[in-house]
Amino acid sequence: MAKVLMKGNEAIGEAAIRAGCIHFFGYPITPQSEVPEYLSRRLPEVGGLYLQAESEVAASNMIYGAAGVGVRVLTTSSSPGVSLMAEGLSYIAACELPCVLVNIMRAGPGLGGILPAQGDYLQATKGTAHGDFNLIVLAPSSVQEAVDLMLVAFELAEKYRNPVILIGDGMIGQMMEPVEFPEVKVGKPLGPTDYALTGCKGRERRIVNSLYLDAQKLNDHNEKLKAKFELITENEQRWEYYNTEEPFDVLLTGFGMMARICKTAVDVLKGEGINIGLFRPITAKPFPYKPLRELIDRSKRVLCVEMNMGQMLLDVQFAAEGTVPIDFYGKAGGIIPSVEDVVEQLRAAIAKAGGSRSGK
Amino acid sequence: MAVTEVLMAGFGGQGMLLSGKLLAYAAMEHGKEVSWLPSYGPEMRGGTANVTVCVSDDPVGSPYIIEPVALLVMNQPSLEKFGPRVKKGGIIVVNTSLIPITADRDDCTVLNIAANDIAKEAGTARAANLVMLGAYVGWSGIVDESVTIAKIEKEFASKAKFIPANVAAFKAGYAEGAKMKGGA
Numbered sequence: 001m002a003k004v005l006m007k008g009n010e011a012i013g014e015a016a017i018r019a020g021c022i023h024f025f026g027y028p029i030t031p032q033s034e035v036p037e038y039l040s041r042r043l044p045e046v047g048g049l050y051l052q053a054e055s056e057v058a059a060s061n062m063i064y065g066a067a068g069v070g071v072r073v074l075t076t077s078s079s080p081g082v083s084l085m086a087e088g089l090s091y092i093a094a095c096e097l098p099c100v101l102v103n104i105m106r107a108g109p110g111l112g113g114i115l116p117a118q119g120d121y122l123q124a125t126k127g128t129a130h131g132d133f134n135l136i137v138l139a140p141s142s143v144q145e146a147v148d149l150m151l152v153a154f155e156l157a158e159k160y161r162n163p164v165i166l167i168g169d170g171m172i173g174q175m176m177e178p179v180e181f182p183e184v185k186v187g188k189p190l191g192p193t194d195y196a197l198t199g200c201k202g203r204e205r206r207i208v209n210s211l212y213l214d215a216q217k218l219n220d221h222n223e224k225l226k227a228k229f230e231l232i233t234e235n236e237q238r239w240e241y242y243n244t245e246e247p248f249d250v251l252l253t254g255f256g257m258m259a260r261i262c263k264t265a266v267d268v269l270k271g272e273g274i275n276i277g278l279f280r281p282i283t284a285k286p287f288p289y290k291p292l293r294e295l296i297d298r299s300k301r302v303l304c305v306e307m308n309m310g311q312m313l314l315d316v317q318f319a320a321e322g323t324v325p326i327d328f329y330g331k332a333g334g335i336i337p338s339v340e341d342v343v344e345q346l347r348a349a350i351a352k353a354g355g356s357r358s359g360k
Numbered sequence: 361m362a363v364t365e366v367l368m369a370g371f372g373g374q375g376m377l378l379s380g381k382l383l384a385y386a387a388m389e390h391g392k393e394v395s396w397l398p399s400y401g402p403e404m405r406g407g408t409a410n411v412t413v414c415v416s417d418d419p420v421g422s423p424y425i426i427e428p429v430a431l432l433v434m435n436q437p438s439l440e441k442f443g444p445r446v447k448k449g450g451i452i453v454v455n456t457s458l459i460p461i462t463a464d465r466d467d468c469t470v471l472n473i474a475a476n477d478i479a480k481e482a483g484t485a486r487a488a489n490l491v492m493l494g495a496y497v498g499w500s501g502i503v504d505e506s507v508t509i510a511k512i513e514k515e516f517a518s519k520a521k522f523i524p525a526n527v528a529a530f531k532a533g534y535a536e537g538a539k540m541k542g543g544a
Contacts, residue, residue: 005384005396031400175423176396178388264421338426
């Protein structure tokens with residue numbers, strides 16, 4: 001199939017359809033409103049259901065219901081909206097139902113602003129809502145990768161019966177890039193759904209519920225969820241190394257679109273004969289600690305750049321275990337660190353690391 | 361070829377985002393990698409709007425550009441904001457129909473194009489954005505004239521009556537740009 005030029009938000013919507021998801025519940029919010037706009041037009045064309053909820057709280061309970069009856073389901077939102085969906089996500093994770101959520105992050109906290117940001121990394125990876133549960137978190141750095149990861153998102157959600165969240169910033173939602181879509185899979189059924197509420201005539205009743213008043217039973221359920229996430233951690237880590245073949249003193253880290261800006265900064269310094277290694281997690285959760293640590297062990301210093309005040313930084317520090325100094329550079333509010341900014345920060349890090357190894 | 365970053369800026373409604381889209385479509389037709397990154401602040405009709413298009417042989421790295429190599433401006437605030445940022449040796453296309461000043465840069469090529477007047481002559485002043493695009497394409501040769509015209513025709517396919525004036529405006533801009541190619 002030929003490449004088409006598409007906005008990230010629209011491409012995400014189309015990718016969901018290609019993944020066989022024809023049920024969407026959501027609520028508009030900048031900068032992700034093109035997803036519901038696109039799906040409101042496209043889903044009726046493919047026999048699907050588009051429903052604009054009265055709020056994000058309602059939308060998250062609608063996806064809970066749809067996942068409970070065993071259909072593939074999507075919701076999308078942006079930062080404040082995702083906070084409103086948090087309660088529902090805890091219930092969905094507790095009930096072990098598959099669904100996909102997309103957060104096209106805007107500047108926070110509070111109502112914040114509508115410009116791009118990465119301030120919801122910790123929300124997605126660490127503390128989405130109450131209780132012990134884990135989301136699988138995917139962080140694309142191009143429109144094509146967002147499309148590819150949407151398919152992965154539905155696969156993982158169903159493989160592990162767990163909610164998956166794809167996090168992008170406003171840039172990836174609003175920009176257009178050429179994308180190629182996989183063949184249409186519309187209508188492909190959702191694997192074995194022995195948990196789904198489909199009417200119990202002729203079979204035993206099924207119950208989708210997250211209330212366990214018996215302490216032991218609830219403890220056992222928590223143990224089960226923990227074991228599941230350990231399995232996910234073992235099997236599903238994804239990451240990218242960039243320019244790491246040659247020796248380097250400074251390792252650069254970032255995720256999503258910020259990592260892509262970092263890549264260009266690495267290329268700029270490479271042009272001057274200075275080697276910088278770059279690490280980018282593709283699964284922000286499970287975070288690829290070991291692959292990052294391997295690069296940290298080859299470096300004298302790490303620079304972490306994000307569009308927030310230092311969130312993935314905590315995972316980088318966790319991976320480093322205090323073995324090397326870690327610098328952080330971040331901007332929030334919708335300000336995007338530029339290639340020039342990152343290069344300047346890298347030069348400072350190189351100086352602190354005591355010179356640099358040549359790229360040649 | 362290194363990446364070519366083109367920043368197109370003006371008031372909302374002047375069509376610079378569309379000009380950017382047409383450039384991206386045409387570059388894709390040439391097998392180039394492209395990105396199209398709009399400003400999407402709380403703008404409305406009459407507010408400022410801009411888009412950065414990157415055209416490259418290799419996958420586009422950062423689509424977020426501070427210093428573009430080319431700037432197409434439809435209004436004075438955009439010229440004042442972005443003019444000083446254009447890379448040395450770059451090009452600035454100024455719509456002199458709407459901007460009473462020009463770019464104060466000795467180290468760049470400056471094309472002064474009376475885009476609205478040229479567009480009006482071509483059929484509609486509303487196609488000034490395509491005069492600007494034409495001037496840049498004509499001067500730079502970044503994409504073919506005929507390929508871009510085909511993209512304009514496709515873009516306006518559902519409003520076919522607008523095609524002739526828009527194509528004429530692009531062609532008139534292209535001729536102006538081509539005339540100044542090679543330093544005039």
